[in-house]
Amino acid sequence: MHHRRHQASPARTDAPAHAHHAGHPSLHRLFRRAHAPRQTDGLTLHQAAFYDVLARVVLLGDERRLRTSTVALAGLRPGEQVLEVGCGTGSLAITAAETAGVKVYGTDASPEMIERARRKAARAGVDVTFREGLVEQIAFPDASLDVVLSSFMVHHLPDDLKRRAFAEIHRVLKPGGRVVVVDFEPPQGRLLRTAMTLLVGRGMMRIDNRYLPDLLRAAGFTTIRTGRTDHPLASYASGQKAA
Ligand SMILES: C[S@@+](CC[C@H](N)C(=O)[O-])C[C@H]1O[C@@H](n2cnc3c(N)ncnc32)[C@H](O)[C@@H]1O
Numbered sequence: 001m002h003h004r005r006h007q008a009s010p011a012r013t014d015a016p017a018h019a020h021h022a023g024h025p026s027l028h029r030l031f032r033r034a035h036a037p038r039q040t041d042g043l044t045l046h047q048a049a050f051y052d053v054l055a056r057v058v059l060l061g062d063e064r065r066l067r068t069s070t071v072a073l074a075g076l077r078p079g080e081q082v083l084e085v086g087c088g089t090g091s092l093a094i095t096a097a098e099t100a101g102v103k104v105y106g107t108d109a110s111p112e113m114i115e116r117a118r119r120k121a122a123r124a125g126v127d128v129t130f131r132e133g134l135v136e137q138i139a140f141p142d143a144s145l146d147v148v149l150s151s152f153m154v155h156h157l158p159d160d161l162k163r164r165a166f167a168e169i170h171r172v173l174k175p176g177g178r179v180v181v182v183d184f185e186p187p188q189g190r191l192l193r194t195a196m197t198l199l200v201g202r203g204m205m206r207i208d209n210r211y212l213p214d215l216l217r218a219a220g221f222t223t224i225r226t227g228r229t230d231h232p233l234a235s236y237a238s239g240q241k242a243a
Contacts, residue, residue: 027081027140027141027144028103028129030139030140030141031105031129031131031139031140032129032131034133034139034140040109040134040136040161041157041158041161042086042109042134042135042136042156042157042158042161043156043157044109044110044156045088045110045112045113046110046112046113047112048088048089048110048112048113048115048116049116051088051089051113051116052089052091052116055088055089055091058196058233059231059233059234060231060232060233062231063091064095065230065231066182066229066230066231066234067091067092067095068095069229069230069231070092070095070149070151070180070182070229070236071092071095071096071098071099071149073180073182073229073236073238074096074147074149074178074180074238075178076096076099076102076147077101077102077146078099078100078101078102079101079102080101080102080103080146080147081102081103081105081144081145081146081147082096082102082103082104082105082145082146082147082148082149083104083105083106083107083138083140083145083147083148083149083172084096084104084105084106084107084148084149084150084151085107085135085138085148085149085150085153085165085169086107086108086109086135086150086151086152086153086156087106087107087108087113087114087117087130087151088108088110088113088117088151088152088153089113089116089117089120090106090113090116090117090118090120090121090128090130091120092149092151093105093106093117093121093128093130093149094117094120094121094124094126094128096128096149097121097126097127097128098126103127103129104126104127104128104129105128105129105130105131105140106128106129106130106131107130107131107132107133107134107135107138107139108130108132108133109132109133109134109135110132111132114130114131114132117130118130135150135153135157135165135168135169136157136161136164136165136168137168138168138169138171138172140172141172142171142172143171143172143173143174143175143177144172144174145172145173145174145177146173146174146177146178147173147177147178147179147180148169148172148173148177148178148179148180149179149180149181149182150165150169150179150180150181150182150183151181151182151183152182152183152184152234153183154181154183154209154212154215155183155184155208155209162211162215163215163218163219166179166215166216166218166219166221167219167220169219170219170220170221170241173241174241175241175242175243176240176241176242176243177240177241178238178239178240178241179216179221179238179239179240179241180236180238181209181212181216181236181237181238182229182234182235182236183209183212183234183235183236184196184209184233184234185209185228185232185233185234185235186208186209186210209235209237212226212237213226213237216237216239217239220241220242221239221240221241222239222240222241222242223239223240224237224238224239225237225238225239226238
């Protein structure tokens with residue numbers, strides 16, 4: 001798969017990093033007007049249509065079940081504000097938005113992925129606000145979100161960026177807010193390792209989600225849980241910001 005260091009489109013108005021938010025409309029406005037960051041050392045994907053085909057192949061045709069179970073891990077409740085960072089073509093964010101009464105946002109470093117995510121949400125008839133944005137510079141005020149989701153994104157970040165990403169996720173969550181991270185299990189056996197390398201590309205960062213609990217702890221999260229998803233290739237780690 002083709003990926004490259006990303007140079008994003010020109011910045012717009014800066015969102016006040018510590019702005020107070022009073023309910024959905026002002027948060028929504030802030031998010032839409034926020035500064036669009038310029039560049040990341042994360043591996044950004046640009047072949048959006050191909051990505052969806054690849055996801056189906058890599059996830060062994062079982063994508064829908066994995067998306068649904070990832071959303072279930074977050075235990076979304078009506079009235080909650082949810083962000084997926086590195087949302088790609090939006091499959092998980094769109095599934096999350098099927099939960100009654102939640103407001104879902106999705107950001108990705110890649111304009112092509114965001115464009116496709118918007119089209120998919122429109123086709124599915126669900127309300128998700130997608131826009132370009134970097135996980136290391138999230139365009140939301142402090143303590144403004146209930147849940148942050150990250151799915152198959154962390155392995156796209158070099159180690160220092162992983163730490164910055166989790167510090168940002170912690171910053172934007174409300175006290176008591178939750179983060180759910182799903183990523184690949186380290187491929188077992190030479191055959192699977194070779195297949196994964198061929199499919200996701202040699203340039204991909206370390207695929208080893210065993211570092212997730214330490215990253216969550218270092219960012220200040222508590223109540224850290226880990227486990228397998230009901231998909232053989234993926235597991236999860238979740239955490240909570242102290243109330
Ligand atoms: C493997 S895809 C996962 C997409 C989606 N979350 C899913 O579950 O299908 C990883 C995504 O992370 C994005 N990405 C890479 N670096 C990023 C960064 N620094 N900030 C936000 N997104 C980033 C890529 O552009 C890509 O769309």
